[in-house]
Every structure is written in C-alpha cells, then in structure tokens.
Amino acid sequence: MKESSSKSKQWKPFTANCCSSKDQIIFTNISRCKTSRSDFSKNIAPLSSFKRLSYSDLSGSSSLRINKDIAQSFDPDLYDFQLSELHAITQNFSSTFLLGGGEFGRVHKGYIDDKLRQGLKAQHVAVKLLDIEGLQGHREWLAEVIFLGQLRHPNLVKLIGYCCEDEERVLVYEFMPQGSLENQLFKRLTSLPWETRLRIALDAAKGLSFLHGAEKPVIYRDFKTSNVLLDSDFTAKLSDFGLAKMGPEGSKSHVTTRVIGTDRYAAPEYISTGHLTTKCDVYSFGVVLLELLTGRRAMEKTRPETDQNLVDWSKPYLSSSKRLRYIMDPRLAGQYSVKGSKEMALLALQCISLNPKDRPTMPTIVETLESIQQWMSMRTRTHGYPKIIPDFNTLDLISNKSEL
Structure with a gap:
C-alpha cells in the first residue's frame, strides 16, 4: 500500500463541547x-x-x-x-x-x-x-x-x-494475517529475513512519523513489538492506541502524566519524571530496532543478570562493525548486509540516548532507513544479495580485512 501524499490535507484533531465538573x-x-x-x-x-x-x-x-x-x-x-x-x-x-x-x-x-x-x-x-x-x-x-x-x-x-x-x-x-512482530520475531521457528526486518522497521517509523507530524502531535506511548501488526505482505501497522496521548501544546515542551506503558521500552526520563514527549516514542523505537538486530527481547530474565536488559547489554557492541557481528541474530545465519546492519545499529544507538535532545526525530529516522533500503536495493541489482557473513569462529582470521 502506498503512503499518502505529503501534500494531502493535514489531519487536525477533533474537539467537542462537553460538560465538565472538576x-x-x-x-x-x-x-x-x-x-x-x-x-x-x-x-x-x-x-x-x-x-x-x-x-x-x-x-x-x-x-x-x-x-x-x-x-x-x-x-x-x-x-x-x-x-x-x-x-x-x-x-x-x-x-x-x-x-x-x-x-x-x-x-x-x-x-x-x-x-x-x-x-x-x-x-x-x-x-x-x-x-x-x-x-x-x-x-x-x-x-x-x-x-x-x-x-x-x-x-x-x-x-x-x-x-x-x-x-x-x-x-x-x-484482520492482520501475519500477526504481531513479537510473534514473528520470537515465537516462530523460521526467522524473519533481514530485508523483511528492515521493511518492518521502516513501516513502523512511517506510522510514528505520521502521528508526530500532526498539527497537535500524537504520542503513541506504547511502541513495542506486540503492538506492531503485519498484514499478508508483512506491511507493518501500529495498533492499540489505548495509551496514546496528545503532545505538548503552545510553549510547553512536554506533557506530564502518570507513568503507564511497558517499562522495558519506556524512555528513562518518562519513568523518572512522567514527562512525555515525542522523543519518548523515539527511545521505544530504538529498543525495537535492537530486537530486530539481535533477535532478543528487550528483557530476558532467564539470562545472567548483567545480560538481561537488551539496551544495557548491547550498547558496547553497537558502534563497532566487528563487535556488532557478535550480537546479530544467529538465526539470520549470516545472511544480512554488514553495512545496513551497521547503519541500523548506529541509528538505534542514537534513539536510546539518555539525553532526549540527542535522539533523532521520526522523520529523520524514516530518511535513514529509506537510505539503507535504497542502498541495499542498488547493491542487489549490481552485485547480488544476500552475501554470506563468515561464521563467528572465523572472525579473528579476517579482523584485519576491510568490511564486506
């Protein structure tokens, strides 16, 4: 399904008269x-x-x-x-x-x-x-x-x-025949191909970008894999708007609200202060990017205590292509773009920054993911794809070679 034209009439939220007492x-x-x-x-x-x-x-x-x-x-x-x-x-x-x-x-x-x-x-x-x-x-x-x-x-x-x-x-x-991203990523025996993961990330980013771009921004507040649904063609669509909230109005920089949602996806500043901005959604999006890269859940309490939290565990690996290979989802069997995964990892690292001002906006995220997708498409046409990444046991033999 093609995205609506950017020139289409901008959505404006409905307001209605109502009776109020306190x-x-x-x-x-x-x-x-x-x-x-x-x-x-x-x-x-x-x-x-x-x-x-x-x-x-x-x-x-x-x-x-x-x-x-x-x-x-x-x-x-x-x-x-x-x-x-x-x-x-x-x-x-x-x-x-x-x-x-x-x-x-x-x-x-x-x-x-x-x-x-x-x-x-x-x-x-x-x-x-x-x-x-x-x-x-x-x-x-x-x-x-x-x-x-x-x-x-x-x-x-x-x-x-x-x-x-x-x-x-x-x-x-x-009805969304392919169910949720959570089920596809964590509960099925067959693994989602790299290209499909990238497309799902881009689709979800477009949905959030649309919400944030409204005249009065809509903060989704509960972005996670279980709320990303997939149609028969694996087009991703955001669902469950029960916790969504209008963004700040006028000169206000944030909305203060009771903290609700899923803590392992929630931005640290929202958990600590209740201050809600569109950058809280960006943080949640970064967590989901990490799940797509690693094939691991945001929180896995069955692992050793130091490895349970995906954000904390993965951060040291995200800025290095050589180290990133060690945390990529092994079910991909090496069939992914090294450059594409590196760019996605760097994007995820920006999204999960502790400083909300350092996180990119959703339109910027859409542009980044589109450029990764375009590069992969061009590489497929000119060089063939996918390229098989060597097994982890042989990485020390190629550590001095240039990136694939």
Missing part, C-alpha cells in the same frame, strides 16, 4: 452507548462549566461517553456495530476463533459478509472484546475509538467499527 467529563447521548456501571457516574457534581475537549482529556477523566457530534467527525467508513452483529460475526465469540488475549481482554477472528452493512465489503476481521473492569479500560477503549476513528494511514491498523452496548466495549479491526 476532572469529571461526560459526553452525552451516543446511540445505544449506556455506561451502566455505577462507578462511571459516582461523584459527578452538578455540571456548571463548559470547556473544549481534546484527546489529552482522556487520561484525566473518570467518566466518558461518546456523543453524536464526535461520532460525526469519524471517518465515514467507521461503523457503529450492534452487539448481536458481533456475536454473529464471531460465532458468539467462540474460543475456536480466539486469536489472543491479555489484560486488555480477548481478540477473536471474525468474518463479515457483504450483506451485513451497505458499503462494507466481505472480509475477515479481528474483534477485540475489552475487559472494562474499572475506569481505565473504558478510557482506553474510548481513546482507541477517537484516535483511530479519525486517523487514517497505511501504517496504522484500520479500525472498522466499534460497539458500546450495555457494559460491553468492543473494537473491530482489519
């Missing part, structure tokens, strides 16, 4: 969206003031509903499903079609035929049934609907529809 914000009157849990309406004082709502309000509010005004701002291809329709799509959320699950709830595979809704094509879908015990689950569901209801990009997973009926919160996405 930190309590309520959207009114979405069709069939009734928050029946009593916790969602506790401590709501008489509403006396009004303000404009932005995405940043989502993380601070304790009671949220979508109203019709917001629904009208969504992409016209976004559908408001009935729960009965989703039961039919998934055969009553059958365990036979369970794709996965976790703290967020369960994901089932489903099938929509072209007779379900006018204009909706027949297709397989992924249906996420969220566990909304407590307020955080509802807020994350709402954030996903609002963000993906308005954001469209080739490297963001497409939200097809949602359901808010009684106590159920459901999201319906396009």
